[in-house]
Amino acid sequence: MTDNRTVVTVPAELRTALAALASEACDGELSAAELLAAGGTPFVLLGVGSLAQLRLLDAVESTYGVFFDLTGPIGFPDGLDALAENLVAEHGVTPTADAG
Amino acid sequence: MHRTRSGDPGNPLTGTSAGTVHGLLEARSQAQPDRVAIATDDGRSLTFADWHRRSTAVAHALAGRGIGPGDRVGLLFGLRDWPEYALCYCAVTRAGAVAVPVSGRQPAEAVRHLLDHCGAAGLITAPGVDRPEGTWWTGRLDELEAEAPAHPPELPPVTAADLAQVLYTSGTTGRPKGVAATHGNLTYGTRPTARHRPLAHSEQFLHSFAVGTNAGQTMLVNALDAHAGALVATHFTPGRFARLIEQRSVGSVFVVPAMAAELLHAKVHTRFDLSSVRLLGSTAAALPPKVATGLTGAFPNATVVNYYTSTEAAPAQTAMIFDPARPTALGRVAQGAVLVAGPDGRPVPAGTSGDVHLRSPGSQRSYYRDAEAGAQVFRTGWVRMGDIGFLDEDGYLHLVDRESDVIKSGAHKVSTLQVEAAALEHPAVAEVAVVGLPHPVLGMSVAAAVVPAADVPFDAAELRAFLAGRLAAHEIPSRIATLAELPRNEGGKPLKRALRDLLAAPA
Numbered sequence: 001m002t003d004n005r006t007v008v009t010v011p012a013e014l015r016t017a018l019a020a021l022a023s024e025a026c027d028g029e030l031s032a033a034e035l036l037a038a039g040g041t042p043f044v045l046l047g048v049g050s051l052a053q054l055r056l057l058d059a060v061e062s063t064y065g066v067f068f069d070l071t072g073p074i075g076f077p078d079g080l081d082a083l084a085e086n087l088v089a090e091h092g093v094t095p096t097a098d099a100g
Numbered sequence: 101m102h103r104t105r106s107g108d109p110g111n112p113l114t115g116t117s118a119g120t121v122h123g124l125l126e127a128r129s130q131a132q133p134d135r136v137a138i139a140t141d142d143g144r145s146l147t148f149a150d151w152h153r154r155s156t157a158v159a160h161a162l163a164g165r166g167i168g169p170g171d172r173v174g175l176l177f178g179l180r181d182w183p184e185y186a187l188c189y190c191a192v193t194r195a196g197a198v199a200v201p202v203s204g205r206q207p208a209e210a211v212r213h214l215l216d217h218c219g220a221a222g223l224i225t226a227p228g229v230d231r232p233e234g235t236w237w238t239g240r241l242d243e244l245e246a247e248a249p250a251h252p253p254e255l256p257p258v259t260a261a262d263l264a265q266v267l268y269t270s271g272t273t274g275r276p277k278g279v280a281a282t283h284g285n286l287t288y289g290t291r292p293t294a295r296h297r298p299l300a301h302s303e304q305f306l307h308s309f310a311v312g313t314n315a316g317q318t319m320l321v322n323a324l325d326a327h328a329g330a331l332v333a334t335h336f337t338p339g340r341f342a343r344l345i346e347q348r349s350v351g352s353v354f355v356v357p358a359m360a361a362e363l364l365h366a367k368v369h370t371r372f373d374l375s376s377v378r379l380l381g382s383t384a385a386a387l388p389p390k391v392a393t394g395l396t397g398a399f400p401n402a403t404v405v406n407y408y409t410s411t412e413a414a415p416a417q418t419a420m421i422f423d424p425a426r427p428t429a430l431g432r433v434a435q436g437a438v439l440v441a442g443p444d445g446r447p448v449p450a451g452t453s454g455d456v457h458l459r460s461p462g463s464q465r466s467y468y469r470d471a472e473a474g475a476q477v478f479r480t481g482w483v484r485m486g487d488i489g490f491l492d493e494d495g496y497l498h499l500v501d502r503e504s505d506v507i508k509s510g511a512h513k514v515s516t517l518q519v520e521a522a523a524l525e526h527p528a529v530a531e532v533a534v535v536g537l538p539h540p541v542l543g544m545s546v547a548a549a550v551v552p553a554a555d556v557p558f559d560a561a562e563l564r565a566f567l568a569g570r571l572a573a574h575e576i577p578s579r580i581a582t583l584a585e586l587p588r589n590e591g592g593k594p595l596k597r598a599l600r601d602l603l604a605a606p607a
Contacts, residue, residue: 029578044568045561049578051358051510051542058337058366070335071142071180 010084011094015039018084021063022048025055039081056083066091119260120283122194124324125152127292137323138183138330139304141344146183151190157248158191159255164247165237167221169196169256172266174215174223174236177311178204180334181226184241185311186320188224189265191244193283196256197221199265200278203312206572208232210276214268218278218468260284266468267314269411270506270515278468279314279411286317288415288462289435290325297327301378302351306344308333308359314411315356315384315511328352342368349376353402356384356511361391361541369398376401383407384511385543386499389427396422406431408497409458412465413483416458418497429496430489436461439482440491448490453500456489457482507536507544512574514546516596519577522570523548526563528556533586533594534577537604547603548577551585558582579603 019032019039026048038046043053057076061067064087068076077083087093117123125148128137133149167173173192177185185201192199200218202211204226212232215223220236224244231238264283268276291297299305305328309316323330331348333341336359345353355363360382368374380395380402387406395404408430409417418438420431432438437459440448448454459482467474477484488501507514516534523532531551536544552558560580567576587598 041561042565044573044576045564047560047564047578047580049545049576050573051362054337054362055366058339061337062339062371 008085008089010081010088014087014093015080015084017063018060018080018087021059022052022056022080025059026052035080039084040079042078043080044078060087064091064093066093117194117258119287120193120258120262121264121286121321121324122155122190122258123283124287124290124292124321125155125190128324129153131293136329138186138332140180140182140332140334141340142180142334144183146187151183151187154245155187155190156194156255157252158188158241158244159194160249160252161244161247162191162195162197162222163253163255164249165222165239167192167195167197169258170263171197171221172200172218173197174200174202174211174218174220175311176202176204176206176211176223176225176229176231178226178229178334179308179310179332182311182330182332182334184226186323188241188244189320192224193258193264194255196258196262198263198280201265201267201312201317203310203572204229205310206312207569209570210572214276214278217275218266258283260287261463265317267312267317267411269314270513270518275518276515277470277473279465280468281414281465282463284463285415285460285465286321288460290321294325297325298322299326299328299352299379302328304329304331304348304350305352305354306331306333306341306348306350307354308336308341309354309356309511313384313511314409314414315354318383318414319354338363338366338368339371342366342372342374345374345377346372351376352379352381353377353399354381354383357382357387357391358385358510358542360387360395364391364394364398365541374399374402379403379405381405381407383409385508386430387422388543392422392427393424407434410483410485412467412477413458413460413485414465415462416460416483418458420496426492426496428498429492430499431497432495433458433497438491438497440489440497441482445479450491450493453488453490456485456487456497456499458485459483502536507546509536509539509544509546509574510542512572514544514575516546519546519548519567519571519575522567522575523550523563525570526566528553528558529563530554531586533596533599535596535600535603537579537600545579546575546577547579547581547600549581549583549586549599549603552582 019035022035023032077086129148129152136145137148139145189199223236223238260283266278266280307319377399404422407419416436418431419434439457440454442448442454486503487499489499519534520532523529530553534548537547539545587595
């Protein structure tokens with residue numbers, strides 16, 4: 001038996017860059033360091049509300065040139081780690097190639 | 101939103117649908133059958149002919165399920181299902197029943213409560229939306245369409261005086277209130293056979309308003325009455341919204357102030373061509389002067405119009421084209437009448453603050469099955485808005501404050517009492533007070549001060565998870581602070597002003 005989940009290696013730079021975007025999206029209510037430390041916690045439980053998530057979605061889409069299908073079963077990934085894994089696995093994002 | 105003329109008494113429609121919402125559809129489907137009435141950004145669309153034909157078939161299916169005049173039918177749909185929602189809405193009213201539109205983003209418990217409250221006989225949902233169980237039957241559009249009889253009997257006559265919808269909105273006393281509106285109220289100012297329709301300068305008007313909101317319902321009537329067809333942004337982000345404007349050369353755009361602020365915050369005008377926009381309308385809350393000024397810069401060819409109404413007061417509203425010389429003014433009355441009253445209910449002089457009231461030019465709305473709360477809000481034809489404001493010498497309305505138990509966050513009214521009641525159900529919460537904190541985009545953000553229970557460990561994330569099952573996302577406090585005790589007045593009531601100061605201080 002093998003684990004049928006895709007094993008994704010997320011570059012540390014990508015997590016760091018996303019944490020910075022998320023911190024900015026919530027007006028600094030949470031620092032990038034706090035967000036990195038709680039990467040597995042869903043955004044809403046951290047107090048990253050719907051406005052901040054909307055900003056983060058917008059920032060991620062424009063920064064990495066990707067488009068999230070929000071009608072699917074997953075929607076926008078809920079949490080920093082899930083977001084980073086999704087960007088790598090589903091959108092082929094590598095931080096050095098696509099950022100900026 | 102564009103009802104500037106009185107109703108059209110010379111409506112030539114058949115006697116069974118004159119002055120009704122589905123009557124507008126019937127007239128439009130005869131005049132412009134192949135025109136797209138509603139489209140979504142993900143490529144779906146509905147023509148007037150299809151809207152009319154399919155909603156009539158579903159009306160027959162509803163009659164087959166026993167739905168008749170005055171019955172309430174819930175409509176649970178998300179933003180992406182606007183065409184299907186609009187179709188079902190007209191089916192419900194064509195069957196003589198009352199539509200109860202509910203956003204698919206509401207938690208199941210809230211949906212159940214309001215369906216229970218209005219005594220819904222049935223619930224129609226979008227595909228993929230959970231169907232809350234209750235005393236009502238549930239069905240999807242495709243299921244109902246399959247049930248439509250080949251040789252249907254006559255549907256009942258519906259008049260302008262009949263109830264068309266009940267919309268739920270946060271009131272001043274905890275639980276949401278159902279606001280009932282007649283067909284006459286909803287079709288006020290529309291002209292089924294007009295040669296010159298509103299929004300004639302645009303082929304499409306863009307919005308991203310949820311089903312179940314007053315702004316959303318205004319868009320439904322606009323889709324039936326305006327020259328421009330509705331274009332629904334199924335998930336608002338500034339980038340997606342602005343891209344859509346550019347791609348489709350959208351002429352009219354409707355937003356709530358929070359969306360407007362986000363468009364500016366994301367500087368979308370530096371990345372997208374917004375020059376096609378001729379009208380930018382803001383509704384649901386006061387547009388802050390700074391945002392209005394920003395909009396006039398970001399949308400170089402647009403007239404920025406600020407509308408002020410409420411679920412209870414519509415179609416009464418004030419409106420004004422943003423005027424830098426009067427940055428804090430909401431506008432003058434555009435439909436109905438405006439009154440600022442003192443504690444005795446009498447008008448106060450210009451420049452003096454008091455309770456803002458609006459009066460509908462047509463038939464008034466009312467609270468459904470809540471006479472006690474209704475008496476507080478609907479006063480002899482005047483609707484108390486819950487805002488404190490004043491009229492200046494020229495009749496322009498300015499707002500200065502809002503009653504503290506209901507805060508406006510983005511497009512939403514949030515009852516602090518309802519959030520407090522939900523939080524108190526958590527075992528780790530001994531006492532709680534919820535207040536609105538000033539927020540540059542939302543107007544207000546929701547914050548909670550919690551006195552934790554002595555013997556249960558308190559965790560803010562855990563409380564938010566708990567609330568997520570009971571409240572809509574916009575009701576969950578973004579800031580939660582713990583206190584040893586709540587500041588209270590001598591009567592024991594929490595001092596919300598002091599709490600706001602405590603909660604607004606940096607953590």
